[in-house]
Amino acid sequence: MERMPSWIRLHLAALRALLVLTAVTGVIYPLAVTGVAQALFTGQANGSLVEKDGKVVGSALIGQSFEGHREYFQSRPSAAGDGYDMLSTAASNLGPEDVVDVLPVPGAKDDEGDPDEGRQSLLTQVCARSKAIGELEGVSGARPYCTSDGVGAVLKVFPAVGAPTRAVSVNQACPSRPFVAEYQGVRVECGRPGEDYAAGRTVPVRGNVSDVEVPADAVTASGSGLDPHISLAYAELQARRVAEERGVDVGRVRQLIGEHTTGRALGFMGEPAVNVLELNLALDKE
Amino acid sequence: MGWIFVASLVIALALVHKPLGDYIHRVYTTTKHNGVERFLYRLVGVQPDAEQKWGVYARGVLAFSVISLLALYGLQRLQDKLFLSLGFAPVPDHIAWNTAVSFVTNTNWQAYSGESTMGHLVQMSGLAVQNFVSAAVGMAVAIALVRGFARRGSDTLGNFWVDLVRGTIRVLLPLAFVGALVLVAGGLVQNFVGPHEITALTGGPQNLTGGPVASQEVIKELGTNGGGFYNTNSAHPFENATSWTNWFEIFLILLIPFALPRTFGKMVGQPRQGYAILAVMGIIALAGITLTNVFELGGDATVPQAVGAAMEGKDVRFGVANSATFAAATTLTSTGAVNSFHDSYTPIGGMMTLFNMMLGEVAPGGVGAGLYGMLVLAVITVFVAGLMVGRTPEYLGKKIGSREIKLASMYFLVTPILVLAGTAVAMGNEAGLAAMLNSGPHGFSEILYAFTSASNNNGSAFGGVTVNTPWYDVALGLCMLLGRFLPIIFVLALAGSLARQKPAPESAGTLPTHRPQFVGMVVGVTLILVALTFLPALALGPLAEGLLS
Numbered sequence: 001m002e003r004m005p006s007w008i009r010l011h012l013a014a015l016r017a018l019l020v021l022t023a024v025t026g027v028i029y030p031l032a033v034t035g036v037a038q039a040l041f042t043g044q045a046n047g048s049l050v051e052k053d054g055k056v057v058g059s060a061l062i063g064q065s066f067e068g069h070r071e072y073f074q075s076r077p078s079a080a081g082d083g084y085d086m087l088s089t090a091a092s093n094l095g096p097e098d099v100v101d102v103l104p105v106p107g108a109k110d111d112e113g114d115p116d117e118g119r120q121s122l123l124t125q126v127c128a129r130s131k132a133i134g135e136l137e138g139v140s141g142a143r144p145y146c147t148s149d150g151v152g153a154v155l156k157v158f159p160a161v162g163a164p165t166r167a168v169s170v171n172q173a174c175p176s177r178p179f180v181a182e183y184q185g186v187r188v189e190c191g192r193p194g195e196d197y198a199a200g201r202t203v204p205v206r207g208n209v210s211d212v213e214v215p216a217d218a219v220t221a222s223g224s225g226l227d228p229h230i231s232l233a234y235a236e237l238q239a240r241r242v243a244e245e246r247g248v249d250v251g252r253v254r255q256l257i258g259e260h261t262t263g264r265a266l267g268f269m270g271e272p273a274v275n276v277l278e279l280n281l282a283l284d285k286e
Numbered sequence: 287m288g289w290i291f292v293a294s295l296v297i298a299l300a301l302v303h304k305p306l307g308d309y310i311h312r313v314y315t316t317t318k319h320n321g322v323e324r325f326l327y328r329l330v331g332v333q334p335d336a337e338q339k340w341g342v343y344a345r346g347v348l349a350f351s352v353i354s355l356l357a358l359y360g361l362q363r364l365q366d367k368l369f370l371s372l373g374f375a376p377v378p379d380h381i382a383w384n385t386a387v388s389f390v391t392n393t394n395w396q397a398y399s400g401e402s403t404m405g406h407l408v409q410m411s412g413l414a415v416q417n418f419v420s421a422a423v424g425m426a427v428a429i430a431l432v433r434g435f436a437r438r439g440s441d442t443l444g445n446f447w448v449d450l451v452r453g454t455i456r457v458l459l460p461l462a463f464v465g466a467l468v469l470v471a472g473g474l475v476q477n478f479v480g481p482h483e484i485t486a487l488t489g490g491p492q493n494l495t496g497g498p499v500a501s502q503e504v505i506k507e508l509g510t511n512g513g514g515f516y517n518t519n520s521a522h523p524f525e526n527a528t529s530w531t532n533w534f535e536i537f538l539i540l541l542i543p544f545a546l547p548r549t550f551g552k553m554v555g556q557p558r559q560g561y562a563i564l565a566v567m568g569i570i571a572l573a574g575i576t577l578t579n580v581f582e583l584g585g586d587a588t589v590p591q592a593v594g595a596a597m598e599g600k601d602v603r604f605g606v607a608n609s610a611t612f613a614a615a616t617t618l619t620s621t622g623a624v625n626s627f628h629d630s631y632t633p634i635g636g637m638m639t640l641f642n643m644m645l646g647e648v649a650p651g652g653v654g655a656g657l658y659g660m661l662v663l664a665v666i667t668v669f670v671a672g673l674m675v676g677r678t679p680e681y682l683g684k685k686i687g688s689r690e691i692k693l694a695s696m697y698f699l700v701t702p703i704l705v706l707a708g709t710a711v712a713m714g715n716e717a718g719l720a721a722m723l724n725s726g727p728h729g730f731s732e733i734l735y736a737f738t739s740a741s742n743n744n745g746s747a748f749g750g751v752t753v754n755t756p757w758y759d760v761a762l763g764l765c766m767l768l769g770r771f772l773p774i775i776f777v778l779a780l781a782g783s784l785a786r787q788k789p790a791p792e793s794a795g796t797l798p799t800h801r802p803q804f805v806g807m808v809v810g811v812t813l814i815l816v817a818l819t820f821l822p823a824l825a826l827g828p829l830a831e832g833l834l835s
Contacts, residue, residue, distance in 0.1 A: 014350040032463070033463060072488070086493050087495070223600050270530075
């Protein structure tokens with residue numbers, strides 16, 4: 001030992017320190033926490049599982065997709081895999097000014113040989129969701145910056161600087177009718193798939209929608225991709241449809257919403273939230 | 287409600303910073319070793335009472351980090367041969383390198399997706415171990431610098447191995463143990479179950495994942511590490527189940543960084559000097575948190591206006607305000623955990639998270655790293671003030687001579703060089719540009735954010751950027767390594783030269799460094815240095831995006 005060069009001795013000490021600390025913090029500590037947690041908080045430590053007829057149907061903390069099931073309350077949009085996939089949790093990571101779509105070119109193929117799908121901007125995703133939810137719930141799906149056909153109301157104006165000579169509604173593929181006929185005296189064209197409009201100035205058009213009926217959480221993807229909750233407003237919006245589908249009194253549905261709403265912790269933390277899975281389970285038990 | 291949330295955090299931290307700071311002071315100043323520690327020192331083969339010069343101390347830090355890096359790389363590459371791998375293949379080499387660097391440097395940049403890459407053994411005995419020890423290394427370096435100020439005519443700075451072991455065993459471990467149980471009570475999972483399929487309510491399949499999450503989550507926040515067990519980090523309900531676990535996690539992030547100024551004050555024998563440093567950190571932190579809240583709640587951008595609130599990338603139980611507070615806390619420290627996705631923030635709200643990191647993460651900064659960063663800024667401030675009045679600058683009785691100010695300046699210059707040069711190189715080559723998810727100024731912000739986050743050892747991301755390519759894994763890995771260890775070497779060298787000095791007696795011409803005037807000056811110097819360095823880059827990214835809309 002003593003004959004070894006000092007740098008080797010130093011690194012051997014480092015290696016031993018790492019091994020010792022790994023034993024303490026990487027083996028003993030997590031096992032001890034697991035032991036105590038399993039003893040004291042069995043339910044939580046194992047994922048707050050919920051059962052129906054004795055079978056596990058999910059976790060109270062993890063959202064599920066109820067798409068296509070009109071008799072259930074719907075969850076928020078999810079960017080995790082194909083939706084609520086715990087093996088690929090994700091947010092959309094699309095920016096706040098992501099407003100210009102890439103229109104699909106009819107007949108074109110993508111790299112994998114499938115029909116070209118283009119790319120929907122975040123704004124168009126929001127508008128399309130709002131329109132679809134509006135139709136599902138029988139209310140208006142209109143929002144600011146959205147066209148009535150459910151895409152982002154965005155113009156590309158040419159030239160980028162100075163008086164406009166050309167304006168294109170880039171998210172509305174021809175032959176649809178642009179959401180405005182004119183922009184500063186210039187006739188607005190529909191968007192031609194495949195044409196590059198990058199050089200133009202981007203002008204989102206707010207429009208004059210004042211009454212938005214579809215709530216914010218209903219048209220946005222969550223951070224976790226697994227959001228188990230919806231806002232009270234979104235639950236309220238869905239109550240009538242769910243009651244009709246199930247043939248139960250809407251008052252009873254509202255009561256169940258109340259029972260599955262978590263308020264702000266201590267009155268000031270977070271936001272009130274309705275647990276969708278638990279609410280739907282409760283409806284099934286009616 | 288968002289303001290009460292912030293206020294309650296301030297009150298909680300104000301209540302605990304003193305007892306915790308005093309406790310940490312005792313941990314690092316006592317000469318007694320307890321039985322467990324003596325046993326550990328024997329296993330490691332070091333003399334706990336041997337004092338080390340700065341060079342020896344620094345070599346200890348580097349040797350320990352190199353070994354940690356190799357071990358963590360090896361563990362990831364061999365995970366399929368070991369137990370609890372959940373059947374995952376070895377982590378690809380470039381991702382394993384990036385992850386090893388990232389966890390050893392307290393960055394915890396995630397080039398991987400936890401639930402589909404890392405088995406339980408790698409998470410628990412590889413990644414989580416580095417969460418502990420990289421934080422303990424940060425604290426050790428900070429304490430060594432404080433000893434530099436506190437000691438008189440001394441050649442030595444303490445013993446790295448003792449500081450490492452005590453920081454881990456006496457400070458982090460007990461807090462983590464209690465915190466982990468609190469989090470489990472809130473709903474975080476703590477088991478050894480792998481992904482398994484169940485039948486969801488509508489009849490379709492759903493995969494449920496498990497793992498020793500709570501024990502890792504707590505040290506991820508407490509050690510200002512930030513690497514999530516799962517891909518969506520603290521937004522994932524199994525990592526952050528309720529609105530109150532969210533509060534508790536923010537509290538954990540800020541706990542030690544805000545307690546260390548008290549430790550500093552006690553060690554130099556003048557608690558008021560600690561309060562001055564605490565005041566600087568507190569002022570900048572409150573401003574950062576407030577502005578991030580204001581801009582996010584304002585929702586000033588096209589999509590948030592269309593939506594009605596900046597809810598994209600945020601979970602309902604947290605809401606916009608508490609998400610913004612988390613985002614500010616995680617970027618003001620070197621944590622980088624996220625409970626909402628910064629890429630979808632409003633342009634100026636997102637810029638705040640960038641700006642917070644660009645401050646060098648000193649308010650309050652990472653565990654240990656925040657304190658030594660702030661003390662370097664105090665040294666620079668003293669020097670600037672000395673130039674103004676034409677006196678020899680002194681801080682805590684120690685002369686800030688040419689060697690000291692050179693070291694402090696080099697410390698400060700490391701991260702801007704890495705951030706700006708790294709961003710420039712990425713923007714100038716195909717491999718760098720290919721990674722952008724969004725186009726235009728927002729795409730530039732994504733790249734700038736990546737290099738800012740890596741070089742400052744933060745680890746959060748404008749997640750749209752596709753960084754798990756070999757080019758980014760290597761480039762960001764280098765930024766993390768240099769951004770961590772060059773500053774540490776400069777700090778320890780500075781500590782060594784300060785410790786050798788005998789303090790000059792205070793005179794009428796000494797600049798008092800505990801008064802509001804000095805606090806204001808440090809805040810000013812911090813903001814001006816950062817603004818001068820980074821404003822052009824911010825103008826090309828988030829400012830351009832915010833103004834164009």
